[in-house]
Amino acid sequence: MLLLLFLVPVIVSLVVVLLRQHWINRLALVGTAVVYVTIVIVLWFDRSNPGLPIWLDGYFIIDTIGLLFLSIMTIVFAAAALYSLYYFNEYKPDSRREAIYVAAMLLFVGAMTGVILAAHLALLWVLVEATTLTSAVLIYFEGKKSSLEAAWKYIFICSIGIALAFVGIVILTIGSKEIGSLFFADLYNRAGQINPFWLKLAFAFILVGFGTKIGIAPIHAWLPDAHSEAPSPVSALLSGTLLNTTFLGLLRVQEIMIRADLQAFSNFLFMATGFLSLLVSAAFLLRTVNYKRMLAYSSIENMGLLFIGIALGKTGIYAAMLHSVAHSLTKSALFLTSGNILQLFGSKRIDDVHGLLEKDPRSGWIWMISLIAIIGIPPFPAFLSKFLLIKAFFENGSGWLAAPFFLLIAVIVFGMGGAVFRMSFGDLPISSENNVRLHPLAYIPQIVLLLILLVIGLNIPESVQMLLVGAAGFLH
Amino acid sequence: MSEILIVLFGTTMLYVFAANRIDAYIKVLALQGLLLFLLVLLNIGEIQWLNIAFLVLETLIIKTIVIPTFLLRVIRRNEISHEVEPYIPQFYSMLIATAILVFGFIAAFWASLTGTVAEPLFFGISIAWIIASLVLIINRKRIITHILGYMMLENSIFLLSLSVAHEMPMLVNLGMLLDLFVGIYLLAIFFNMIQVMYDGSHIDVLTELKD
Structure with missing residues (x-):
């Protein structure tokens, strides 16, 4: 079962690159998404038998938190795959480039699946690097000068990050010579035997390394560039899945810190970088001129929220899990819709977009509702997760931090809300046509994402609730 | 013996920070490759021969010969300017490098105190060089030096x-x-694309994306 999650992307991407036919590319992309969705549904009901061959057994496991992140990734991937069909229709790449796009996206998803399921620290590290290399191809896809710059910054900064994470792993090995294993299970069971000095140092390096990929401030420099230059479905995948997939990797390391009773150290780092991310994104959201960059900064903000949640313990961890679901689905909907806007107005500048509601009411409404969902207005789940975060501040005895937290969130809501309203309302230039209707695939993925969010927000299904609680229970 | 090699590896830092031509950097890369090769020979005792073969291939062939030769050729062929172009003057760079190197020795001493490290110098010098290369990346303007x-x-x-x-x-x-x-990956992207699309390889040109 799990093996299929790796085999299908690899084999299909090979086929796609060899055959290079438009219809095969599209079929491959959607087909793989269907396979992923099917497998995840089956895993929801029964994951007692992961079905890995002997030589992989133990290297990959599917635990509750893994299933949660795998589900998020699959939903976003399916949405991005569908939207990609619309993107191909509009952008019209030749079949060779389309094949490269599809192959890179499938390998990217395969690598992320590996990161989610990896049960071995070094393996996790290799797969995180694999996500960088595969997604860089996607960021560069449109081949413009600016996308080259974005891809270059992305690879260079993330590679330095990943190299520093490797230093962290080597340092962890120095400090845990008696254990002599990098399987998470061994590290968890014998965490007490790791020399605390080396473990702290290792954690700091791994936090910087993976934090670079997560896009946490102050090491977020690549993120706005990459997210704004990539094709919209790729931006959705980057923001909705890559960031929290790597975040899961960091959580697995955090669990070592907790078992070794060093969580005071790591929680402090989580809290400090989390707040710094909120601060940075608030500062940039107030004056950003490009709506895709605006969404990217909002991703930095939301990753900051996840970090703060982890640092706050119990309630905060549950809030972080809920929020990662809320953020991934909403942000993907926003990024996909930004593709519609780019198509309609031909510009990424906020000032060039007026009267979206008039020009294309469907995109306009999706854009507005997604905004409501991301800034945390009920009934969307981001409301509950932010509320729980504030509650966690008080439970944790650091209620005074809730004030700056609330202030920063308010600034961010103000910045984003202002931009979105300016884009949605206002008068269209007289020459431009009203009531444009794009291909249905330009709306369906976002609507489905928002519906899922509504269901979770209004009346969370028992099974989803169980999964969230189980995932939050991963960190003891 | 390996201590001497490691210290030599550390002192290449001073040379890099003092040098103002890219050729010097590339020569240091080759020298480091050779030092790593010798260190591998001295320190690897009981691991599999296949592993050793890979290590030798990596250090001696790739690090010492292939990459430096390739870089030198590319620089000559593309007439990339040889100046390093730091943001802060050479003299201060030297001071920084010295400070980092001293920190490396302190870190080695530190590591030896915890009693878990067999070779504290390995740790100290490599940490110092890791910091130094980050400083180098931040403090140089051009992509090739990055x-x-x-x-x-x-x-x-x-x-x-x-x-x-x-x-x-x-x-x-x-x-x-x-x-x-x-x-x-880095080399491929750099040489095939940046050369084509930008005139020259100056990091200053990479300023299109910003807020």
Whole structure:
């Protein structure tokens, strides 16, 4: 079962690159998404038998938190795959480039699946690097000068990050010579035997390394560039899945810190970088001129929220899990819709977009509702997760931090809300046509994402609730 | 013996920070490759021969010969200017390098106190070089020097991973993997695309995306 999650992307991407036919590319992309969705549904009901061959057994496991992140990734991937069909229709790449796009996206998803399921620290590290290399191809896809710059910054900064994470792993090995294993299970069971000095140092390096990929401030420099230059479905995948997939990797390391009773150290780092991310994104959201960059900064903000949640313990961890679901689905909907806007107005500048509601009411409404969902207005789940975060501040005895937290969130809501309203309302230039209707695939993925969010927000299904609680229970 | 080699590896830092031509950087890369090769020979005792073969291939062939020759040729053929162009003057760079090197020795001493490290100098010098290469990347304007800085970062990480070669030879191989994949990726993108699309290879041109 799990093996299929790796085999299908690899084999299909090979086929796609060899055959290079438009219809095969599209079929491959959607087909793989269907396979992923099917497998995840089956895993929801029964994951007692992961079905890995002997030589992989133990290297990959599917635990509750893994299933949660795998589900998020699959939903976003399916949405991005569908939207990609619309993107191909509009952008019209030749079949060779389309094949490269599809192959890179499938390998990217395969690598992320590996990161989610990896049960071995070094393996996790290799797969995180694999996500960088595969997604860089996607960021560069449109081949413009600016996308080259974005891809270059992305690879260079993330590679330095990943190299520093490797230093962290080597340092962890120095400090845990008696254990002599990098399987998470061994590290968890014998965490007490790791020399605390080396473990702290290792954690700091791994936090910087993976934090670079997560896009946490102050090491977020690549993120706005990459997210704004990539094709919209790729931006959705980057923001909705890559960031929290790597975040899961960091959580697995955090669990070592907790078992070794060093969580005071790591929680402090989580809290400090989390707040710094909120601060940075608030500062940039107030004056950003490009709506895709605006969404990217909002991703930095939301990753900051996840970090703060982890640092706050119990309630905060549950809030972080809920929020990662809320953020991934909403942000993907926003990024996909930004593709519609780019198509309609031909510009990424906020000032060039007026009267979206008039020009294309469907995109306009999706854009507005997604905004409501991301800034945390009920009934969307981001409301509950932010509320729980504030509650966690008080439970944790650091209620005074809730004030700056609330202030920063308010600034961010103000910045984003202002931009979105300016884009949605206002008068269209007289020459431009009203009531444009794009291909249905330009709306369906976002609507489905928002519906899922509504269901979770209004009346969370028992099974989803169980999964969230189980995932939050991963960190003891 | 390996102590002398490691200290030599450390002092290349002073040379890099003092040099103002890119050729010097590339020569240092080759020298570091050779030093790593000797260190591998001295320190790898009981691991599999296949592993050793890979390590020799990586250090002697790739790090010492292939990459430096390739870089030198590319620079000559593309008439990239040889100046390094730092943001802060050479003299201060030297001071910074000295400070980092001193910190490296202190870190080595520190590490020896915890009693878990067999070779504290490995740790100290490689940590110092890791910091130094980050400083180098930040403090140089041009993309080519960024890549060279990244290669030096990889060399120092390789040195660090050698210190756990006995416990976990797998990590040394992973370091190699990082080296090969990212190195090739960076070089490929850099030379094929940046050369085509930008005139020259100045990092100053990469300023289109900003807020």
